Amino acid sequence: MSAPAAAPAAVAASTGTATAPAKKSKLPLLIACVVSLGGGVAVPMFVNVPAMLGMAKAGEKEMEKAKPKAEGEAKTIVIPFSEKEGTVVNLAEERATRYLKVKLALSVDAEYEKEVLKKLAEKKTAMKSWLLIHLAGKTLKDVSGSVGASRVQREILEKFEDFLYPDGHGHLRAVLFEEYVVQ
Numbered sequence: 001m002s003a004p005a006a007a008p009a010a011v012a013a014s015t016g017t018a019t020a021p022a023k024k025s026k027l028p029l030l031i032a033c034v035v036s037l038g039g040g041v042a043v044p045m046f047v048n049v050p051a052m053l054g055m056a057k058a059g060e061k062e063m064e065k066a067k068p069k070a071e072g073e074a075k076t077i078v079i080p081f082s083e084k085e086g087t088v089v090n091l092a093e094e095r096a097t098r099y100l101k102v103k104l105a106l107s108v109d110a111e112y113e114k115e116v117l118k119k120l121a122e123k124k125t126a127m128k129s130w131l132l133i134h135l136a137g138k139t140l141k142d143v144s145g146s147v148g149a150s151r152v153q154r155e156i157l158e159k160f161e162d163f164l165y166p167d168g169h170g171h172l173r174a175v176l177f178e179e180y181v182v183q
Contacts, residue, residue, distance in 0.1 A: 074109040074110065077108060077109075081105055081120075086103035086104075086178075087102050091140055091142075092139050093139060100143050100182050101181040104131075104178065105176045107173040116164065127160060134155070157172060157175040160175060
C-alpha cells in the first residue's frame with residue numbers, strides 16, 4: 001500500500017512542481033570570475049606591482065650593480081691572513097680529541113690597504129700566537145653552530161683591531177672565514 005503513495009510524490013519531483021527548488025542563474029558568478037581574472041592579468045601591465053611591494057625588478061638590480069658606488073661608500077678589499085693550510089688547534093675537550101681548523105682573511109677599506117699590510121707584516125707573528133692560544137682554549141660548544149662561529153669571529157676582530165691599532169682608530173671591516181672546520 002505504501003508503494004502507490006510514494007509514486008505521486010516522485011512524479012511531482014520529476015516534473016518540477018511545488019517540491020523542487022528554483023534554479024539560480026550562474027551567469028553573475030561567471031561574469032565575476034572573468035572580470036577578476038582579467039583584472040589580475042591587466043593590472044600588472046599598467047601598475048608597477050614590484051615597486052609597490054618594495055621589490056626591484058631583475059633588470060633594475062643589475063643596473064644598481066653597474067652603478068658606481070656613492071662617495072660615502074668605501075670600496076673594500078680582502079687580505080688573506082692565514083697560510084694555504086690555515087690554522088689548526090686542538091680544542092679544550094676532556095673526553096675526546098677535537099680540533100678546529102680556520103682559514104682567515106681580513107676585510108679592509110681599499111684606501112687603507114698599504115697601511116694594514118705594513119702593520120700586519122710587523123705584528124703577524126704576535127697575532128698568530130694569540131689566535132692559537134685563544135682558539136685552543138675554546139670547547140666544542142664554544143665553536144659549534146652559527147652563534148659560536150659568529151662569537152669567535154667577533155672576538156678575533158676585536159683583538160686584531162687592538163694589535164694593529166692600539167690607539168683605537170682601526171680600519172678593519174671584518175674578519176672573514178675562508179674555512180671553518182670543527183671535528
